[in-house]
Amino acid sequence: MAFGLALLAILVLVLYATWESDALTLKVGQIADRTLKAPRTATFVSETRTEAKRQEAYDDVRNIVLRTDPAVAPNQTAALRQALTAIDTVRSDRNQERTRAVDRIRGTVEGLTAEEAQAILSLSDESWARVRSEAERLLDTALMNQIRAEDVAEVKEQMLSRASLFLSNPERQLAAALSRPFVQANVHVDEERTQAAREAAAQAVEPVYVTVQEGEVIVRDGDPVTREAMEKLEYFELLSPSETWDQFFGVVSLLLLLTSALVLYLYRVAPADWQARHLILVGLVILVPVVVGRFVLGHPDLRYMFPAAAAAMLLAILIDFQIAAVIGGVIGLYLGIISGTSYEIAFITFVASVAGSAVIWRADRTMTFLWAGGAVALATGASATLFALVSGNLDMMRFGSLMVDGAVNGALAASLTFLSFSLFGRVFGITTHLQLLELAHPNQPLLYRLAREAPGTYHHSIVVSNLAESAVEVVGGDPLFARVAVLYHDIGKVLRPSFFVENQANRANVHEALDPRTSARIIQEHVSDGVRLARKARLPQPIIDVIQQHHGTTLIKYFYNRALNSGEDVEESEFRYPGPRPQTREAGIIMLADSVEAAVRAAAQAGRLFEEGAEGNGTGGERRTGKLAEIVDSVIRERLDDGQLDECDLTLKQIELVRQTFISILEGIYHPRIEYPELKRVAGTSLAPEATATEAPS
Template sequence: MGKTLDNVYKHQSLAYKYFLYFVSVGLIVFFFPKGGKFKYEFQKGKPWQYENLYAPIDFSIKKTEDEIANEKQSLSDNKIDYYTFDASIQEKAKATIQKELKAFFGQSNYSASQQNEVLNIGLEVIDSIYALGVFQNKPTTSSILLIKNNEARPLGSGNYIDLPKAKKEISNILSQSNIPAKEILRTTLFKAVEANVFYDEAITEKALEEELSKISFTRGDVSEGRFIIAKGEVVEAENFKILNSLKEEYESELWGGNNYYYIILGYTILVALVLVMLFLFLKRYRSEIFKNNNKVTFIFVNILLMVFATTLMVKNNDSYVYVVPLCILPLILKNFFDARLGLFVHVLTVLILGFVVPNSFEYIFLQIIAGIVTILTASELYKRANLFISVGQITLIYIIGYFAFHIIHEGNFESIEWVLFGVFILNGLLTLFAQPLIYIYEKIFGLVSDVSLLELSDTNSKLLKELSDKAPGTFHHSLQVANLAEAAANEIGANAMLVRVGALYHDIGKMNNPTFFTENQITSVNPHDDLPPKESAKIIIDHVIEGIEIARKNKLPDRIIDFLRTHHGTTTVFYFYKKQQGIEENVDQKAFQYPGPIPFSKETAILMMSDAVEAASKSLKNPTYLIIDEFVEKIIRGQMQANQFLNANITLKEIEVIKKVLKQKLTNIYHLRVEYPE
């Protein structure tokens, strides 16, 4: 029955991985922009590496965005201003003159002929002034169209007057005549004259929009079969524009019709291959992660998030594709797992994105270099300064890489897009979001980061304070074991902080019955003296189970609980086992064994060795170098003979290094000195 359940679980786990794999492939292909891929890769300033290229289809040469922007700016700068003419203003001015002069002449002694002469001169001046119109505001351009009688006609730069110029013209005309009441007529004309030509913004803007709509986005056509570029020829400005136009036209045609399904199939195969590589890597080199569906899901979720963010940016504005903080991926994976896995997943993700981003070679190169820098520089992220320093170096790599590629493509510094520096800085700022993201992932996936381990290692935490109060001897023992285990882990390259935290909490189960453990007994009274060996052994063994219950109640991470479960493995409570043998002959050894499991990692194996050595060292009397050496060898040899390290990925060489560290530390603890001759 047990084997059947194991097989069901194994198949269930494998089925979930298949499901995760196919869903991930489907989602990534779905995220991809809907377009084919041009079969040639080319860069400005680099030789054409393929055979002579002839146009495979008819296509138009597209103008660049800069060329279109320059044309629009030129039209805006040279736009024609439209002005409207109001004929009623002239008639209104004449009526005003007649009214004003009539009122004046009614109180004067001028004859009828003189009055008519003054009036006629005034009307003639008005007709002369309004011949072309009086402008409300002096035009600022020479391109002017005057709309008069529903007809627009151009005016030269000197063919218009504004109100001040009109009054000046009136004074000049009157100064050359000898009519009576000249000053009265001038005052009347100044009062009557008004602007009758007005700038029409609505018509002007509408005309400009019409001109802008006529701008062509292409400049010439290339017919099928025309020679484009020869093998080895350098891709220069003109050829670069033609090749880009062919690429856009080719990809748009490729995506249409039945080709759609073939392109989907091609993308699916390539993405599937990449993700197969990830599974193979995990299965061969990270088997403990491969077996854990939670961790596999975590890795795939991160890949999908990066692919989704990048493809979304490509669809909206591919100029800002570097805003996506792709280096968060190796940062997070290194924090939870290891550097090699973080870099491997980062490279695979970049390869996937290389299918859809513009300038794929440049993108892949920069992102892989930035990922390597991330792996090499990001360490001890629980120290805030380290994250800022690492992000600064990543940003610098992006900027330097952009400079290098720009020089290669353009051969100068003149057309540098300074806005990209802001993009790289924004990328760095978003990379800092790795810290809160780590916290979120811990809560969602139940993982443990160095930041959490640092918090758990605080001896002022609630649980450790309780252990210190209830079982001070056990607390002191845990501190000693933590120091030994941490030193050993550092020597063999294991996770020293994880080992230390595991050591601090590994005996919390002793809080329930502290006096039954010798390190907490402050008198000569031993409660085990009044108990049978089996019951005493059960109390000792139960501290593992009770410790797990306390840990779960206090929400300790599973990785820490693993240390509680494995720190005694399946060893025997030897003292009480021998004591029971003195009472009866046939003793069931299983009743005196810890439930296990045995250690299944370097870190849990280190804790088992350190715990056993530190606990047993209390029995040493007058220790010497030789005694300590034999003592450590005996303890660890016994654990190896009991097959306690079969499931731990630890080598004999590493065990020898650990023994050496433990001997050295015990020598320091007991303050051994060299014996000088008398």
């Protein structure tokens, strides 16, 4: 609740501070509700007057350059004569059907009606000769004049009025109908030269300067606002966008609803181990782009370059992809609300955030940041292009501009994420995958020291890390974190390595000379020593937590039993680790992996891990590993009965998956081997090639 109230309060304060409620709102043609005067004397170029002068010069008809086509007249005249000759042929064929003859005549002249074709067939030879001659004359007369493309229709309409009055009215109509289709423009506008002439005329117009005196009335109360008056008002910055208090309260209400939905979502899905710093991180990555967007998104040239997706990408690295995707959508809605309820901004921000977060989630290489930036660029450019297409404002130049804006957005988002994720991770105590990969390198000072000073513990940590990594993966945890945390879980043993059996090799056990309480205390202290070394090395807090929790409050049974057998009064609490118990799935699985590996290794060293088959004699019989599963089951059951897993969120079903994973891996590590037979060498002979080439499987 406090998180939501703080987030909403900051957003409302920023909105209030930038709200322009007293702005003057005027449009061209609107009646002014007050008299406005120039605040100072100024001379400036009037774009309105200059544009009007240039448009006037551009539209001057004297700029039109015509080009005559001399081939039009002879070509069209020949085409008409060819059509008339074809009609002569049809008229002379007396044996054909009337309908067929009509269709043939109509096919020779475009646009000729069936009635006109019938009339042509019905004409006498003398009348047809007059119609034919008049049609040729009409076309020749029309083509003697200049005809532009826009004048063709008018010339065709005038053909009937130009026909000879010595012909009968039907003859005049037929002559006009025959000649009309062959009227064609014989002059054309030279587009290139005309355009050049128009542009030259427009460019020749000098800018028109306007001088306004201080106190001069720009627009009077009750007068309509002209374009020139609007230009002066804009020059003196007397106009600004309209923002009323009603709109302010509406925007605040939308912010309230959205913030309430965000708080409800975080309450329902946020992990139980989230602390205040996680909420502060989420609030910060929301506030920064929203506050900056309030100032930036008002500029059309910058809105597609604004890298809001960087906030979601940062959360994807530091927390989780699901949280990042939702927060990306929330940021988009916030930006859409404060930028004038822009659906476009909200959509583009959400799509870009999801694209970038999906690629960069659990990034394990710096190259991933480059790919994530590419995903943001592609998502932004594609979304903006589709919006431009929907609005009908898309051309090649606009497309190229949007793609460049998207590329800038992606580059900024990737750069900001790369430069900030490490800083935010350290400030808020969150370990990133890149940081984990760096910590897993054997050249890390603590790991290098562990491998040199406590090699048995180092080997044990390697085996346990394989167990924990695989088991955490099957239950949906963070396998990389589990692997790295295990590498450091026993780091405290480097201070007194010889007190731990895996480092004693063939040396005497130093605990034989110590009393049980002292031995137990030394064993317990490897946890506190490890925490101290980890903090000195500035390891991430989650790894330090695993060091503290990997033994929980388990009982050091070996020395506890020794103390009991000695007959002393023994407090069980003296022989238990200080804890706390594991608090996360990863820590719980690491505890089980640590205990299981130690128990199985001890059984293997004692020769109790394998059983001989019924016919086994130790050399050729079948060997079974049923003991391994029994040991794993025993260790897990003991930890459950002792309540060591009560405070982590492992379910019984997940524990069963963990058990199966442990058995599968340990069977591969401790698989039985057959003994290699000794080869008998015969005096004076060498080993047979077959003998030397054959090896028993390992």
